[in-house]
Amino acid sequence: MNKLLALPLHELVRKISARDITAEAVVRACIARIEADEPRIRAWQFFDPALPLQQARLLDAGAASGALHGLPIGVKDLMDTADMPSGYGSPIYAQHRPATDAACVALSRAAGAIVMGKTVTTEFATFKPGPTCNPRAPVETPHTPGGSSSGSAAAVAAGMVPVAFGSQTAGSIVRPAAYCGIVGYKPTHGTLPLAGIKPLSPSLDTVGVLARSVEDAAFFVGSLARLSLQAFDHPRLRIGICQTPHWERAGSDTRAAMATAARLLELGGAAIGELVLPTACAGLTEAQIAIMGYEASAAFAPELRSHADGLSAAFTTLLASGQAIDGQRFFAAQQLAANARHAFDALFEQVDIVLAPSTEGEAPAGLNATGDPIFNRMWTLLGNPCVHVPLGTGANGMPVGVTLIGPRWGDAQTLAAARQLARLFS
Numbered sequence: 338m339n340k341l342l343a344l345p346l347h348e349l350v351r352k353i354s355a356r357d358i359t360a361e362a363v364v365r366a367c368i369a370r371i372e373a374d375e376p377r378i379r380a381w382q383f384f385d386p387a388l389p390l391q392q393a394r395l396l397d398a399g400a401a402s403g404a405l406h407g408l409p410i411g412v413k414d415l416m417d418t419a420d421m422p423s424g425y426g427s428p429i430y431a432q433h434r435p436a437t438d439a440a441c442v443a444l445s446r447a448a449g450a451i452v453m454g455k456t457v458t459t460e461f462a463t464f465k466p467g468p469t470c471n472p473r474a475p476v477e478t479p480h481t482p483g484g485s486s487s488g489s490a491a492a493v494a495a496g497m498v499p500v501a502f503g504s505q506t507a508g509s510i511v512r513p514a515a516y517c518g519i520v521g522y523k524p525t526h527g528t529l530p531l532a533g534i535k536p537l538s539p540s541l542d543t544v545g546v547l548a549r550s551v552e553d554a555a556f557f558v559g560s561l562a563r564l565s566l567q568a569f570d571h572p573r574l575r576i577g578i579c580q581t582p583h584w585e586r587a588g589s590d591t592r593a594a595m596a597t598a599a600r601l602l603e604l605g606g607a608a609i610g611e612l613v614l615p616t617a618c619a620g621l622t623e624a625q626i627a628i629m630g631y632e633a634s635a636a637f638a639p640e641l642r643s644h645a646d647g648l649s650a651a652f653t654t655l656l657a658s659g660q661a662i663d664g665q666r667f668f669a670a671q672q673l674a675a676n677a678r679h680a681f682d683a684l685f686e687q688v689d690i691v692l693a694p695s696t697e698g699e700a701p702a703g704l705n706a707t708g709d710p711i712f713n714r715m716w717t718l719l720g721n722p723c724v725h726v727p728l729g730t731g732a733n734g735m736p737v738g739v740t741l742i743g744p745r746w747g748d749a750q751t752l753a754a755a756r757q758l759a760r761l762f763s
Contacts, residue, residue, distance in 0.1 A: 338371070339366040339368050339370065339398070339460060339557070340494075341358060341362065341363050341624055342363070342366050342496055342499055342695050343365065345550065345552055345553060345556075346408060346499060346500060346548075346552075346556045346557060347462065347472065347497070347556050349407070349408060349448075349531055350404070350405060350406055350407060350548055351717075352406055352507070353396075353401075353407030353408075354401035354406045354407070355362070358391035359393070359407075360392075360394075360396045360406075360407030360451060361390065361393040361394055361397055361598070362408060363393070364389045364390055364392075364393040364409055364411075364453070364684045365390070365593060367382060367389070367409045367453055367498055368386045368389070368453075370466070370495070370496050371384060371386075371453070371454075371492075371497045371558065372386075372622065373414055373498065374472070374495050374496075375497075377386075377476060378390055378469065378470050378472050378491050378492075378497075379457065379467075379468040379469050379470060379488075379497050380411075380422060380456055380457060380469050380487075380488040380489075380491040380492040380497060381411075381417065381454050381455065381456060381457065381488060381493065381497075382414040382422075382426075382454075382455045382456065382457045382467075383421050383422050383424075383454050383455040383493070384453070384454035385421075385454065386575075386607050388421065388454075389409065389451050389452065389453045389454070390430075392451045392452070392751070393451055395409065396449060396451070396561075396726065401449070401689070402448070402449035403448035403449035404412055404448045404449070404474075404560040405445060405448035405449045405450040405557070405561075406448075406449030406454075407449060407451065408449065408450045408451065408499070408500070408557075409450075409451050409453045409498050409499065410445060410450045410451065410452060410453065410498060410499075410501060410502065410557075411440055411453055411454065411455075411456045411488070411489050411492045411497070411498045411499055411500070411501030411502065412435060412452050412454070412455055412456065412501070412502050412655060413450075413455070413456050413458050413486055413488070413501070413502050413503055413504060414426060414440040414456060414458045414488070414491050415458045415461075415462050415504055415535050416441065416456040416458060416502060416504075416533065416534050416535075416753065417437065417438055417439040417442065417533040417534070418435065418438055418439070418442055418452060419434035419435055419436060419437050419438050419758075420452075421452070421455055422434055422450045422455070423435050423455065423535075424461050425456040425458065425460075425461055425462075425535045426457070426460040426461060426462070426467060427460050427461055427464075427640075427647065427648075428647050429640060429644045429647040429648070430481070431654045432652050433713045434749050435533070437533065438531050438533060438755045439480050439532065439534050440508075440529075440530035440531075440532040440667075441502060441529050441530055441534070441544050441561065441690070442502075442533070442670075443533075443534075444508075444529075444530075444561045445502075445561060446623075452707055453497075454542075455488075455490075456486070456487075456488030456489040456491075456492050456501055456535075457487050457488030458485050458486065458487065458488065458549070459484040459485040459487060459707060460648075460649055460651075461535060461537060461637070461652060462484075462485040462504060462506060462509060462537050462651050463537070463633075463652055463653055463655055463709060464485075464655075464706070465649040465652060466484060466651075466704055466707050467484075467487055467488065467650050468486065468704070469482050469487040469488050469491050470482065470491070470704065471483075471491065471509065471516055471517055471700050472491050472495040472517065473494060473516075473518050473700075473735055473736055474492045474700070474702075474735065478702060479702070479703065479704050480516070480693060480699075480700040480701065480702050480704075480735060481516065481700050481701055481703065481704055481706065481707050481708055482494075482513050482516055482517050482700070482707075483508075483509075483512040483513030483514075483515065483516040483517065483696075483700065483707050483708050484509060484512070484513060484707030484708070485504070485506075485509040485513075485665070485707070485739065486496070486501075486502075486503030486504065486505075486509050486510055486513050486547060487513060487707065488501075488703055489501035489503045489513070489547045490503070490513030490514055490517040490521070491513075491517060491570065491686070492515070493515035493517070493519050493547045493548060493549060494518060494519050496614045498708060499548070499549060499553065500546060500547070500549070500554075500557050501546070501547050501548075502544065502545075502546060502547075502549045503521065503544075503545050503719055504534060504542060504543060504544050504547060504656050505523045505543045505545055505546050505547065505713070506537050506538050506541045506543070506629060506708025506717065507541070507625065507629065507713060507714050507717060508555075508711075508712070508713025508714065508717070509698075509710070510523045510543075510546075510547065510658060510695055510723075511523060511544045511687045511695050511710075511713050511716075511723055511725045511740055512695070512707070512708055512710055512713060512723075513707075513736050514547055514695075514725040514727075514738075515695040515696045515700075515725050515727070515736065515737070516696065516699070516700035516708065516731075516735070516736065517547075517700075517736060518727045518735075518736030518738070519546045519547055519548065519549060519569055519727060520547070520549065520550055520551050520553070520554050520725060520727065520755075520759075521545065521546075521547055521548075521554075521723075521725040522545050522548065522551075522554035522555070522558060522722075522724050522725075522752070523543055523545040523716075523717070523723045523724075523750055524543065524544070524545055524558055524562070524721065524722050525720060525721065525722045525747075525748055526541075526720035526744050526745075526747050527720075528542075528543075528544070528558065528562050528722075529543075529558065529561060529562060529750065530544070531543070532743075533702070533711070533731060534682045536559065536632075537632070537633050537636060538628060538629040538632035538633055538636070539632060539636075540632060541625065541628060541629055541632075541716070541717050541718060542682030543567040543656050543717065543720075544708035546558055547571065550759065551724060551726070551752055551755045551756040552567070552698050552756060553757050554724070554752070555567050555749075555752045555756075558748075563723055564748065564749070565746075565749065565755060566748055566749050566752050569750050569753035570753070571608065571689060571721075571747040571750060571754075573606055574598070574602065574606070574607040574608070574689045574754055574757070575607070575608045575610070575687070575688045575689045575690075576603075576607045576608065576609050576610070576688065576689070576690050576691075576692050576754075577603050577607065577610060577611070577612030577684070577687070577688035577690070577691050577692065578595070578599055578610070578611050578612055578691075578692050578693075579612045579692065579742075580595075580613065580693075580694070581614075581694065581715065582619070582622070582691055582715075583711050583712060583714060584612070584621070584695050586709075586711055586712070587694050587698075588697050588698035588699075588731075589698070589732070590698045590699055590732055591694045591695070591696060591697060591698050591737060592738050593731075593737075593738045594694075594729075594731075594738055595671065595692065596726045596760075597622055597728055597729075598726070598728060598739045598758060599692065599760060601761040601762055602692070602734075602754075602757070602758060602761065603644045604761065605757055605758075605761050610688070612684065612688060612691060613685075613696075614644065614681070615677075615680040615681070615684070617673075617677045617680035617681075618674045618677045618680060618681060618715070620673055620719055621673070621677055621714070621715035621719070622624045622715050623670075623673070624670035624671075624673045624674055624718060624762075625670075625714040625715060625717060625718040626714065627667065627670040627673075628667065628670050628671065628674070629659075630655060630658045630659030630662055631659050631666075631667040631670075632659070633655060633656060633659050634656045634658075634660045634662075635655075635657030635659075635733055637652075637656055638757075639714045641653075641656055653750070662692065670748065674718050674719070675684070675708070677719060678720065678735065680725070680744070681719055682744065682745065685743075685744040686748070686762065689743070689750060689754070690741050690743055690751065690754040691741070691742040691743070692714045692739060692741060693712065693716070693739065693740045693741075693742060694707075694714060694739065694740065695712060695713070695737075695738055695739055696708060696737075697709060697711065697712070697738045698731060698737065699730075699731040699732075699733055699735035699736070699737060700735050700736070709744060712740070713740075715763070716740070716742055716755030719745075720745055721743060721744065721745050721747075721753075722742070722743050722745070722747065722748040722751045722752075723740050723741070723750060724740065724741045724743050724751055724754075724755035725738055725739070725740050725757050726738050726739055726740075726741060726758050726759050726762070727759075728758075728762055729762070739758075741754050741758065743757045
């Protein structure tokens with residue numbers, strides 16, 4: 338990897354702002370990596386090197402412009418960009434050119450970030466895969482990078498960009514981060530704005546980040562949200578191990594990663610105990626599926642009416658399942674979620690952080706599916722901050738890791754615990 342792209346984000350921004358290096362040099366390093374690896378990985382839906390070079394030269398010609406000055410980023414193609422196409426992973430929007438940036442993209446540009454291009458998303462952030470390959474897999478046996486933030490995870494894992502936007506409605510940040518062996522940070526629901534992002538399920542949709550390190554993830558989101566996420570000190574963490582109601586789905590690699598995380602955190606001084614979810618949390622996965630389907634069927638009523646032939650069979654099935662859910666069942670699922678949030682919030686009087694599986698195991702072989710978000714859905718519905726921490730590889734040499742979950746709006750302490758785990762593992 339080019340030594341510029343190996344720098345922590347805060348150091349990279351500092352050096353560009355101080356004119357120790359130029360934004361153009363950093364962008365050129367990204368371009369070289371993209372051009373070398375993109376034919377194999379196919380992480381980018383849209384990439385025109387002239388655009389980021391133009392942005393970089395403008396920044397280099399002026400004064401330091403903000404907290405992300407000169408930082409190259411990837412933007413998931415679910416998010417609008419005024420100077421690049423936004424296709425949402427669907428042929429229906431192949432020629433779509435938004436008039437304005439999504440709010441999170443506009444915030445990043447205002448802070449001085451440089452948009453390198455648009456990363457591949459699955460169809461409307463659901464389950465029909467794009468062409469992206471997992472960069473951690475052998476060339477001869479492709480594996481999924483996960484979804485729906487497929488291209489963002491692959492681009493970061495391959496060193497094409499140091500950081501990229503993702504979004505999560507079920508498991509679309511945590512799962513690709515896990516499969517690609519990088520950090521995925523899903524903030525507390527609502528931390529970053531959704532305006533200008535093609536909606537799937539507003540109750541669930543959450544903007545987050547794929548990054549090389551916990552520090553980079555905290556720096557990027559903290560800069561955009563005006564939050565101090567870098568410094569949080571807790572004398573002795575209380576960690577609750579939560580196997581979730583789906584533990585039987587956890588393979589041996591995931592079980593080993595959970596055991597490793599618990600052992601390392603205990604060696605680091607944490608108090609470790611088993612966490613039993615309250616009865617109010619029963620049925621969260623089913624409620625998430627119902628809410629996502631119901632809201633998606635409403636959000637995509639225009640496409641279903643005007644462009645049904647441009648929708649995949651899988652997406653059409655999702656919309657049909659959502660149409661079969663009546664308002665009463667939707668209200669009941671939302672009420673269950675509200676009750677569960679209250680009960681889960683109370684658990685943080687006993688623990689500081691919850692430790693849970695990220696995935697069933699390593700990334701599945703093949704590119705026909707993106708893996709199952711079974712271990713992510715409930716946390717997305719609850720709205721709590723989640724950080725995936727990579728912990729080496731499984732039996733087949735592909736990445737594995739765990740998720741740390743904190744209290745709602747407790748993002749700083751969640752990231753601090755994740756940072757501690759990552760350092761203990763390294």
